[in-house]
Amino acid sequence: MKTWQELPPGAIITEPGSSRNFKTGSWRSYRPVWNPEHCSQCMLCWIYCPDSAVTVRDGKRGEFDYDFCKGCGICALECPGKKGVKAITMTEEGA
Amino acid sequence: MTKMVAATGNEAIANAMRLADPDVCSAYPITPATEIMHYFSGFAANSQVNTEMLLAESEHSAMSACIGAAAAGGRVATATSSQGLALMWELLFIASGMRLPIVMAVCNRALSAPINIGCDHSDSMGARDCGWIQLYSENAQEAHDNMLQAFRIAEHMDVRLPAMVCLDGFITSHSIESMRWLPESAAREFTGRYQQTTPLLDMAQPASYGPLILSDMYMEYRKAHEQIMCQVPQVVQDVADEFRRISGRSYGLFESYRLEDAEVAIVVMSSAAGTTKDVIDQYRDKGIRAGLLKPRLYRPFPYTEIGLALKHVKAVAVLDRSDSFGGSCGPLFLDIAGALSCQTERPVLVNKIFGLGGRDYMPEQARQVLDELLQLTQGAPVTSLKQYIGVREAAC
Numbered sequence: 001m002k003t004w005q006e007l008p009p010g011a012i013i014t015e016p017g018s019s020r021n022f023k024t025g026s027w028r029s030y031r032p033v034w035n036p037e038h039c040s041q042c043m044l045c046w047i048y049c050p051d052s053a054v055t056v057r058d059g060k061r062g063e064f065d066y067d068f069c070k071g072c073g074i075c076a077l078e079c080p081g082k083k084g085v086k087a088i089t090m091t092e093e094g095a
Numbered sequence: 096m097t098k099m100v101a102a103t104g105n106e107a108i109a110n111a112m113r114l115a116d117p118d119v120c121s122a123y124p125i126t127p128a129t130e131i132m133h134y135f136s137g138f139a140a141n142s143q144v145n146t147e148m149l150l151a152e153s154e155h156s157a158m159s160a161c162i163g164a165a166a167a168g169g170r171v172a173t174a175t176s177s178q179g180l181a182l183m184w185e186l187l188f189i190a191s192g193m194r195l196p197i198v199m200a201v202c203n204r205a206l207s208a209p210i211n212i213g214c215d216h217s218d219s220m221g222a223r224d225c226g227w228i229q230l231y232s233e234n235a236q237e238a239h240d241n242m243l244q245a246f247r248i249a250e251h252m253d254v255r256l257p258a259m260v261c262l263d264g265f266i267t268s269h270s271i272e273s274m275r276w277l278p279e280s281a282a283r284e285f286t287g288r289y290q291q292t293t294p295l296l297d298m299a300q301p302a303s304y305g306p307l308i309l310s311d312m313y314m315e316y317r318k319a320h321e322q323i324m325c326q327v328p329q330v331v332q333d334v335a336d337e338f339r340r341i342s343g344r345s346y347g348l349f350e351s352y353r354l355e356d357a358e359v360a361i362v363v364m365s366s367a368a369g370t371t372k373d374v375i376d377q378y379r380d381k382g383i384r385a386g387l388l389k390p391r392l393y394r395p396f397p398y399t400e401i402g403l404a405l406k407h408v409k410a411v412a413v414l415d416r417s418d419s420f421g422g423s424c425g426p427l428f429l430d431i432a433g434a435l436s437c438q439t440e441r442p443v444l445v446n447k448i449f450g451l452g453g454r455d456y457m458p459e460q461a462r463q464v465l466d467e468l469l470q471l472t473q474g475a476p477v478t479s480l481k482q483y484i485g486v487r488e489a490a491c
Contacts, residue, residue, distance in 0.1 A: 004315035004322070009255060010194035011316055012293050013303040 028071030039087035045075035104235040104267035109134035111242035118169030121149035121160035125179035128202040154179035158186035165195035168294025177204035191226030196249035197257040204264040205452040213453015217417040228258035229394040238262040263366040324395040357386030359468035363414040374461035402434040410471040
């Protein structure tokens with residue numbers, strides 16, 4: 001941790017994209033769990049996620065980025081799933 | 096050639112701003128500071144400055160625009176007063192916390208309710224702990240000179256903090272006084288140009304302003320701010336010394352008037368110091384050793400220097416043009432008492448609250464205070480630590 005003598009004046013950040021270094025996943029009390037079996041790849045979770053914590057590779061939805069997911073549950077709410085079964089469900093952390 | 100002119104305090108401030116030629120001025124009108132922007136917008140309209148004028152919809156927005164402009168890389172100035180300063184309050188901390196050297200003139204005026212437009216220091220005293228530099232001016236000349244120096248102090252590489260230049264509303268802002276302009280070229284050379292180190296508009300070196308700093312780092316930032324403040328008095332003195340070389344006028348962190356051998360002294364800021372000096376001269380003519388200390392740099396407060404300057408005096412009255420309601424003393428008194436607390440030898444101190452809401456401060460009040468101090472030096476007890484003077488009271 002930096003001492004008060006080592007701080008940049010005015011708390012100005014000069015390193016672009018440094019919010020990647022600030023991992024917010026530990027704030028989560030509920031964890032979204034993705035079940036690919038019920039996923040139609042509609043990408044609504046990716047659109048709605050306020051923290052860009054839904055990873056996408058080659059146009060396909062991948063696993064959650066749990067370093068940044070705060071567990072807000074928006075993805076689980078919006079998920080249409082397949083045939084009425086959601087692909088994302090919220091489970092209590094540590095339960 | 097130095098030019099002697101008749102000017103108001105507001106004209107003096109506006110002309111200092113003209114000489115500094117800010118990149119951006121964002122303001123909202125409020126009595127008695129409105130006139131500063133009247134004059135300045137005339138300079139802008141006549142191309143005497145290269146300033147972008149922004150009329151905001153409130154003082155909150157005016158200061159917000161100043162913050163944005165200063166972060167973007169501009170030299171920025173504004174002016175306000177009273178309720179306007181109160182409305183800016185949350186932004187004041189943001190300007191100082193981001194280390195943005197905005198220069199703001201404050202025409203000291205009372206706060207509502209009851210609504211009042213007269214001189215009173217409650218507005219800027221309420222903002223004394225917001226991390227800004229505060230300079231107080233006795234008259235139009237000092238307001239002009241402080242405003243010019245404020246740009247250099249605020250923008251100094253070791254400082255980079257916003258600064259307020261306070262002058263007494265109406266008494267100084269609207270009274271016409273004889274004053275001396277500096278030669279234009281010397282003044283422009285003195286104010287120089289400003290170079291932001293991390294401008295937001297520099298696409299080659301991106302910067303983010305205003306990040307979240309949690310409990311793991313916030314206190315370190317506050318300590319760093321306090322440390323920067325500790326370096327300000329030296330910069331203020333260096334800038335004043337440079338200013339003396341071009342103007343012939345001397346400024347310090349505070350002014351000592353006939354204080355060196357004084358037995359009794361008054362501490363008072365801004366225009367009331369002028370009246371007090373006249374009364375001190377009358378007492379000196381009678382052989383009474385009276386003196387005055389007038390703080391100029393109020394934030395950061397030069398505790399050590401002021402403590403040393405006052406410790407030999409037997410009795411001191413601190414005159415506050417604002418009050419801290421409810422038992423405690425006025426803000427200036429508390430700072431003076433703090434400055435003297437580490438001196439083993441120190442005067443008896445009393446606090447007088449005067450001149451609120453434009454109430455005139457008359458020579459008679461200074462005489463009343465000095466006479467009470469003389470009684471204290473002869474062993475009379477302090478009957479009230481804080482007392483309002485110049486107020487009507489029913490006989491008890």
